[in-house]
Amino acid sequence: MKQSKAFVSFDLLFAALPLLLMVSYLATVIVFATETADSSLHSNELTGKLSTIADYLVKRGAVARQAQENNYLGTATYRPNVIDDYYLGQFENNKEEIQNWMDLKSLEVSWEPKEGTCVYRLVLHNNEVKKLYVCGE
Amino acid sequence: MKTIEAIISMMVLLSFASLTLIQVPQAEPSLHKYQLAEDIWRIAYLKGCFSQSMFNEKFSLDSAAITSALESKKGADQAIISVMERSLSTAALADPTDEMEECLNPLFDEINQQTSLNIAFDAPLEVAAGDSLPGEEAVVIHKALVLNGVPQRVALKVE
Numbered sequence: 001m002k003q004s005k006a007f008v009s010f011d012l013l014f015a016a017l018p019l020l021l022m023v024s025y026l027a028t029v030i031v032f033a034t035e036t037a038d039s040s041l042h043s044n045e046l047t048g049k050l051s052t053i054a055d056y057l058v059k060r061g062a063v064a065r066q067a068q069e070n071n072y073l074g075t076a077t078y079r080p081n082v083i084d085d086y087y088l089g090q091f092e093n094n095k096e097e098i099q100n101w102m103d104l105k106s107l108e109v110s111w112e113p114k115e116g117t118c119v120y121r122l123v124l125h126n127n128e129v130k131k132l133y134v135c136g137e
Numbered sequence: 138m139k140t141i142e143a144i145i146s147m148m149v150l151l152s153f154a155s156l157t158l159i160q161v162p163q164a165e166p167s168l169h170k171y172q173l174a175e176d177i178w179r180i181a182y183l184k185g186c187f188s189q190s191m192f193n194e195k196f197s198l199d200s201a202a203i204t205s206a207l208e209s210k211k212g213a214d215q216a217i218i219s220v221m222e223r224s225l226s227t228a229a230l231a232d233p234t235d236e237m238e239e240c241l242n243p244l245f246d247e248i249n250q251q252t253s254l255n256i257a258f259d260a261p262l263e264v265a266a267g268d269s270l271p272g273e274e275a276v277v278i279h280k281a282l283v284l285n286g287v288p289q290r291v292a293l294k295v296e
Contacts, residue, residue, distance in 0.1 A: 080179060
């Protein structure tokens, strides 16, 4: 009688072991999938933020402009994609504020790629075609 | 027992299915390519590749000849006719598409060297409205240009 109970326990053990292994494998896959999805979402979100900043820079923030004659409420004629060093410098001064708004750890705007995720836009700088990089984390 | 087997089979299937889904390559964001395509178009415009001034120059030179002919008052009518004929023949020979491509090709080469983007310009566009040019991964933007006084649809393809 005792012998048969022991056999039943072993039988159960061997039956449960693959089941447990499968459950743990499934749990690992779910964790991995969640982490990948999170990472992908974060990456897309970061790229989106950097693209938005880059778009603002090439259309408004760092472009050459000409104030209108009446200068009504600071209105000006903007030249998209024509980068002016003075306004690019001004953006650098306000960089921290934008970084906080966008909830970024770091933000760099330069003519060369920096650390972190980077997006670039094609611009004219001193009548030369150049890549303006916006990098951040 | 069969129920347990079915549950186990389902779990294995689900785990492999989820693993396969994770490994599906993500589609490349095309928004950035659209932005780059718009940048290229804008730069080409700023570089004067779509300017009609190069065609107008010929007429302005000839109008100067007309003025001088009128001032000389000697055979003015004949001079005006010959100058107008030359102007018209020059205008007929000048293909704005060729001149535009002369300006665009070096610019596209320069951008290609910097970005490794392949750029193609198609004018006038020969595909129907809403269609895209060949190349599944390419981003195509459509614009309108006045060529020989006629508005025509053109396409800029970036891939």
